[in-house]
Amino acid sequence: MLAGDEQSFAELYARRQGPVYRFALHMTGSAAIAEDVTQEAFLALIDGGARFDPGRGTLASFLFGIARNRVLRRLARDRAAEPIEEEDDAVCEEDLLEDLTRRETVEQVRAAVLSLPQAYREAIVLCDLEEASYEEAAAALECPVGTVRSRLNRGRAMLSRKLSAAQRQASCAARSVR
Amino acid sequence: MNEERVKIALRALADQDRELEAPARVEARLRPALRSRRVRRGWRRAALAGSMAAAMAIAAVAIRSHNTETPKIVPEVSAARPAGMPADANPATVQTPTKTVGSGTISEAAIQRPSSRQAARPGLAEERIADAPAAPQTLTDFIPLMNPEPPFERGEILRVNLPASAMQMVGLPVREDHATERVNADVLVGEEGLPRAIRFVSFEGR
Numbered sequence: 001m002l003a004g005d006e007q008s009f010a011e012l013y014a015r016r017q018g019p020v021y022r023f024a025l026h027m028t029g030s031a032a033i034a035e036d037v038t039q040e041a042f043l044a045l046i047d048g049g050a051r052f053d054p055g056r057g058t059l060a061s062f063l064f065g066i067a068r069n070r071v072l073r074r075l076a077r078d079r080a081a082e083p084i085e086e087e088d089d090a091v092c093e094e095d096l097l098e099d100l101t102r103r104e105t106v107e108q109v110r111a112a113v114l115s116l117p118q119a120y121r122e123a124i125v126l127c128d129l130e131e132a133s134y135e136e137a138a139a140a141l142e143c144p145v146g147t148v149r150s151r152l153n154r155g156r157a158m159l160s161r162k163l164s165a166a167q168r169q170a171s172c173a174a175r176s177v178r
Numbered sequence: 179m180n181e182e183r184v185k186i187a188l189r190a191l192a193d194q195d196r197e198l199e200a201p202a203r204v205e206a207r208l209r210p211a212l213r214s215r216r217v218r219r220g221w222r223r224a225a226l227a228g229s230m231a232a233a234m235a236i237a238a239v240a241i242r243s244h245n246t247e248t249p250k251i252v253p254e255v256s257a258a259r260p261a262g263m264p265a266d267a268n269p270a271t272v273q274t275p276t277k278t279v280g281s282g283t284i285s286e287a288a289i290q291r292p293s294s295r296q297a298a299r300p301g302l303a304e305e306r307i308a309d310a311p312a313a314p315q316t317l318t319d320f321i322p323l324m325n326p327e328p329p330f331e332r333g334e335i336l337r338v339n340l341p342a343s344a345m346q347m348v349g350l351p352v353r354e355d356h357a358t359e360r361v362n363a364d365v366l367v368g369e370e371g372l373p374r375a376i377r378f379v380s381f382e383g384r
Contacts, residue, residue, distance in 0.1 A: 006209065006212060020200075022198050025198065042204075043211055046211050106194050109190065
């Protein structure tokens with residue numbers, strides 16, 4: 001592909017663009033930014049792909065790393081993704097599993113992910129949504145594997161609180177309607 | 179909600195978005211960039227080939243001069259074209275190395291756009307001239323062949339003979355009746371072997 005072979009590029013692009021696009025989408029919540037970031041990431045690969053060192057990580061982590069840098073630049077510029085205040089730890093143990101089949105609940109999860117602080121959000125998006133390995137995530141995030149693990153745990157704990165609060169609010173709203 | 183349920187919630191989100199992809203227009207916009215990279219890579223290869231041929235020509239001239247102790251030999255060495263030269267400019271003929279640019283920099287007067295490093299060391303701007311022929315009248319100043327220009331430490335100036343159409347490749351106007359003529363040029367080759375700049379000296383036989 002680095003020699004400019006279009007067929008190789010087409011195959012690589014078909015395989016890799018989806019995860020890069022979704023990573024940017026889940027990080028920013030904006031399809032337009034995700035589109036730009038995907039284009040910029042592959043442009044960077046075309047122009048600077050010779051810098052890819054398989055010894056330092058997979059191509060997926062290389063692309064995620066490029067996309068992450070572009071995402072962070074856009075977030076810093078746009079200030080579009082300010083984390084919301086964390087809710088208290090009140091836990092509502094109503095059966096969320098049934099609700100998960102509902103689209104609005106998935107949208108709650110999406111909103112909760114978007115509201116996470118950036119460091120935890122990118123770990124969650126990479127490992128839990130894009131199913132990157134800890135090693136791939138560590139290479140993309142330029143941090144040790146242990147840091148990825150701890151950010152994941154912390155991020156999931158934050159998500160748990162946010163989703164519980166959202167669930168509780170939804171339940172209360174439903175009761176008040178009855 | 180415990181961690182297991184959070185994972186289930188995240189999996190539901192991942193499943194719902196699994197088919198999301200970048201719009202097709204992204205790939206369409208990337209393809210021209212890929213093609214232009216291929217073109218740039220082709221030029222780089224040509225530059226490298228030209229540089230290697232030029233280096234071999236220098237070596238051949240140096241060895242022949244040393245062995246026969248007859249200066250002013252003008253070897254006819256077929257060479258690949260230097261960077262920035264069109265494909266139809268091949269074969270160029272390296273006539274003779276004209277100058278060795280030593281210990282640092284090139285005369286600011288010789289280059290249109292000297293680097294800041296050059297400007298900072300004007301005292302080193304002298305050129306050692308080995309076997310230099312009588313200075314011909316130059317048609318142009320040195321025209322940079324690399325953009326952006328990397329820092330220049332030292333290099334060689336090679337006299338080459340090219341089709342006049344080569345002048346068009348660096349943006350110079352060439353009259354129709356001159357297009358098939360040959361033109362002498364000086365190519366500045368950096369110590370890393372890459373041609374940095376070219377100046378056109380005179381039309382052949384003039």
